Amino acid sequence: MSITVSNISKSYKNVKALKDISFEVKPAELFGLIGPDGAGKTTLFRVLTTLLIANQGNAAVAGFDVVTDYKKIRNNVGYMPGKFSLYQDLTVEENLNFFATIFGTTIEENYDLIKEIYVQIAPFKNRRAGKLSGGMKQKLALCCALIHKPKVLFLDEPTTGVDPVSRKEFWEMLKRLQQKDITILVSTPYMDEAALCDRIALIQDGKILQIDTPEAIVKHFPKQIYNVRASNMYQLINSLKDYKYNHSVYPFGEFVHYTDSRTNFNPEELKVHLESKNLLNIEIEVTEATIEDTFMELAK
């Protein structure tokens, strides 16, 4: 296993940031940690990258224990933290050189690994990191995290605040790195990115809600979900919440995702109820669960 986490707990004063977390990540796997702000994702990354010691439990990365062998881990992992990771006053090239030097290597030695990413920012190599766009900063930060050819890569919310085009490019880069036998643990608050991982852990309030492949998580959703639409969204939501048989009612883009508490649910009955509330243009259709539906069901 590239990463083994066994019963890790971590508290800050009164806040339990991580509660008995266990999971494993296989070599060259792209594993996603999916959860909102405050779920404990960053704390877990800091434990695994040896920057923080857990109160309980054990963890190993690249075969080394996070407490006793922490120095070896540091040479074998790349870490791209959510906020700070670049020196804003150094240029693109200086940043990369700096990170290569502290890991006792050179840009040339591992250039193969970063080449595809670096060529995209190379035209700006004399620009200060602080003056780069969000997408370019993210690419530079990834190069810096890779320059010592790590076995395991930790990416903490790499796509937060990045536009959809850059996000897509970023995930394509991760897929290519994976093929170079790098294990990747990536966290994100975006549920739609979960589908791009081999396996995911859904995490909230310091607890793992579920671990599986994205396909299996969606497939095992316990209820049939219906897309409901009508003329007035606000009244539709209220009318669905008033319906005594509802199990869950969640706005979902242009629809409301509705599940019923009964096993013999007949959508026509719901339609009658909605009509009695003076809603117009009512549509009720079967739909498939998404990762977000699962997350909400588990967090309920």
Added chain:
Amino acid sequence: MNNNEVIQVEGLTKMFGDFAAVNAITFEVKKGEIFGFLGANGAGKTTAMKMLIGISKPTAGMATVAGFDVFTQAEDIKKNIGYMSQKFALYDDLTVKENITFFGGIYGLSRKRIKEKSKALIEELGLEEVANKLVGALPLGWKQKLSFSVSLIHDPKIVFLDEPTGGVDPITRRQFWEMIYKAANQGTTVFVTTHYMDEAEYCDRVSIMVEGKIEALDTPKKLKEQFNAANMNDVFLKLARG
């Protein structure tokens, strides 16, 4: 102006030297509409929004917001709109009540009105127990809901939301959208600037800016049909990648 159109924009342009950050955009937003204003980083959304909220003078074109002209009545615009952003919203070092009082005061509400509003708002959000706690100590989701309510404290005709729901958990996020639907249902126009495409799915209509121009404008449903895309993210990728 037509009373039903709360924002009217025609050929609105902002030049920085030779660079057209916003290049002759035209659109209108109706009363009670939830309007999504999308674009990649650097597409010009922020510059356009700054003109609409009266803090940046356009180079050319025309625009009225809540019935006021962006060139000549910027101060009136500021009084008649609400604004909430993920980055700046509330003062962490003030309590919930103090924040409400402060923003009520800024918008010129009477003490009596502030008291009433404060009570109603705290009740509605279920914040009674933390009313005297510092906002900095509240969970992100609560802060966002409070911040949205505070942006409506002076009953503005329009509220501008800048990437409002990034990072919060899916359930809280939906509670937030329910508040937005409620405000819209009561006739408040909601103008959402975002590059999170799943936020776009919730809007009545969305516009997508690419390099200073509005390249698409319609309901999410029609845009998805037009671009033969499964979701707004794919619509956006098709537009932005050309």
